[in-house]
Amino acid sequence: xxxxxMRAKFVAGVAGxxxxxxxxxxxxxxxxxxxxQAALHIQPHTALQTANSLTPHTSPxxxxxxxxxxxxxxxxxMLSTLHYLHGPDGWAWNTSLSAHRLLAFYxxxxxxxxxxxxxxxxNQLMAKLQEQAAAYAQLDPTxxxxxxxxxxxPVVQPVPMKDNSWVYRMxxxxxxxxxxxxxxxxxxxxxxxxxxxxxxxxxxxxVWDYLQRPGVDLxxxxxxxxxxxxxxxEVFGRMTATEINGVIDRLSTLVQTHHLPPKILIIHQFRxxxxxxxQKIHLKPGVQIVTCVDGFxxxxxxxxxxxxxxxxxxxxxxxxxxxxxxDKPLMPPSAVLALDPPPMLVMYQ
Numbered sequence: 070x071x072x073x074x075m076r077a078k079f080v081a082g083v084a085g086x087x088x089x090x091x092x093x094x095x096x097x098x099x100x101x102x103x104x105x106q107a108a109l110h111i112q113p114h115t116a117l118q119t120a121n122s123l124t125p126h127t128s129p130x131x132x133x134x135x136x137x138x139x140x141x142x143x144x145x146x147m148l149s150t151l152h153y154l155h156g157p158d159g160w161a162w163n164t165s166l167s168a169h170r171l172l173a174f175y176x177x178x179x180x181x182x183x184x185x186x187x188x189x190x191x192n193q194l195m196a197k198l199q200e201q202a203a204a205y206a207q208l209d210p211t212x213x214x215x216x217x218x219x220x221x222x223p224v225v226q227p228v229p230m231k232d233n234s235w236v237y238r239m240x241x242x243x244x245x246x247x248x249x250x251x252x253x254x255x256x257x258x259x260x261x262x263x264x265x266x267x268x269x270x271x272x273x274x275x276v277w278d279y280l281q282r283p284g285v286d287l288x289x290x291x292x293x294x295x296x297x298x299x300x301x302x303e304v305f306g307r308m309t310a311t312e313i314n315g316v317i318d319r320l321s322t323l324v325q326t327h328h329l330p331p332k333i334l335i336i337h338q339f340r341x342x343x344x345x346x347x348q349k350i351h352l353k354p355g356v357q358i359v360t361c362v363d364g365f366x367x368x369x370x371x372x373x374x375x376x377x378x379x380x381x382x383x384x385x386x387x388x389x390x391x392x393x394x395x396d397k398p399l400m401p402p403s404a405v406l407a408l409d410p411p412p413m414l415v416m417y418q
Contacts, residue, residue, distance in 0.1 A: 160255045161283035162330040164215050166357045166386050166413045171333070172202040173217035173259065175390070175418040177224055178243060184418040185393070186218060186247070195254050201417065204402045209411070217257040217286075219335070219416060220247050223272060225263040225293045225301035235265035235301055238275065252284045259286045259335060263293035265301055269312045273319070280320070281327060287320070288335035289313065291343040292363070307342055310349035317353050324355030333357045335388065335414065338378050339364030350384050359414045361388035365395040368404065375408055388414030 174194065176184025185194060195216075202214040222244065223236035230236065251258040260279070264272050269289065279285050291308035293301055313336065320332040334356055338344055352358065360383065362375045371389070379387035389405060389412040405415055 161252075161257075164257070164330060166333065166359070168212065169215045170205060170209070170212040170412075171217050171257070171359075171388075171414040171416075172198070172205055172214050173219045173257075173414065173416040174198050174201075175219040175221070175261065175416055177221040177239070178247070179239075183221060184219075186220060191250055195250065195256070198256065199254070205406065205415065208402055208406055212413075215257060216251075216254065217259060218247055218251045219259045219261045219288055220244070221261045221263065223263055223265065223267065225265045225295075227301065229266075232267075234267040235295065236263060236267055236272075244276075244279065248279065248282070248285060257284055257286055257333070259288045259333075261288035261290060261335075263290050263301075264295075265293060266295050266297075269294070269308070269316060273316055280332070281323065281329070283330050286333040286335075287316065288337065288361075289316070290337045290363075292337065292339075305340060305343065307345055308336075310344075310346045310351075313350050317351065317356050317358070321353035321355045329355075331355050331357050333359065335359045335361050335416075336384075337361050337363040337390070339374055341377075347382055347384060352385060358385040359388040360384050360386070361390050361414060361416055363390050365392035365418075367397060368400050371396070371400065372408065375412075379412065380409065383410075386413040388412050388416065390416040390418060392418050 174185040174197075176186030176188070178187050180187045185197065188194075189197060198216045198218075202216045206212075206214040220239075222239035223234070224239070226235050226237050228235070248258045260276050262269070262272050273280070273287070280287065289308060292306050294306040294308045294312070295301055296304070296306065299306070313334075317334065320334065323329060324332055332355060336344070336350075336358065338360055339362060344350070350358070360378055362371065362378050364371070364374060371391075375387070375389060379389070387408075387410050389408065391400060391405070393399060402415075405412060
């Protein structure tokens with residue numbers, strides 16, 4: 070990556086971080102949430118009682134059971150399967166990166182600098198997301214496009230905060246609102262984590278109840294996983310395979326234990342040292358891993374990065390992030406799909 074490309078990424082990070090700070094206003098180590106956010110009226114999430122309490126039956130094996138019992142078992146198995154695939158969350162069970170492409174909008178609702186999520190109201194946001202997704206679906210009808218919201222929380226801050234984590238965590242009302250907004254439109258929701266001086270494990274613990282739901286997934290941003298003593302956006306962070314594998318193992322166990330659809334884990338990268346031991350990142354059943362090439366710049370710079378991180382060092386599935394305002398020029402969908410290999414995730418900031 071060129072020096073210009075790296076400096077540009079820093080500028081974008083600082084601008085987004087400052088926008089969050091200005092919007093929230095720092096008061097004695099606490100961040101003030103604007104009334105418009107605090108006043109969000111969200112209906113409490115009701116547990117997916119039927120979906121999460123049902124355990125699919127295994128296919129009957131040869132036995133001495135009466136044929137009537139065998140038929141009943143087959144019927145229960147069929148009804149359970151139909152519930153998963155055609156119930157209210159069936160679209161989530163039918164989503165797979167081997168067959169679909171993800172089209173995600175990035176951002177935080179408190180910052181219009183960070184991406185589309187903070188730039189538009191709900192209706193316009195989802196309309197623009199669907200419109201952008203349709204552009205890719207038309208060019209490649211063999212891969213239906215699944216829309217997604219990549220919602221940044223926690224967000225790194227330029228000050229330590231009360232718990233010395235250097236991050237601000239979005240309020241539950243806002244999180245619930247955007248999960249509901251996404252899922253109502255058959256879109257996935259991703260927690261995009263900037264962990265600062267917290268830990269990946271702690272931040273995942275804080276949203277674990279959400280991750281147990283179908284249609285809720287996870288993104289990790291090594292750029293903001295800070296080494297001791299570092300100030301976010303002054304140095305680049307990095308994330309180790311040990312940190313990432315711990316998340317993969319937990320998600321895999323969750324999926325298999327609770328019979329959830331596969332979880333998708335996005336990992337951002339635009340420097341070699343952000344994933345210093347990427348070769349040790351392992352694959353586990355029930356978890357699909359996307360390396361999302363980050364950073365803005367010219368098409369040539371972005372393609373060079375993509376060739377490294379999503380071809381030479383590809384972990385499982387390739388992804389590309391594009392910047393509406395900062396890529397000069399913005400690569401059109403046709404050029405994005407012409408990448409080798411074609412990205413299974415396209416994210417817009």
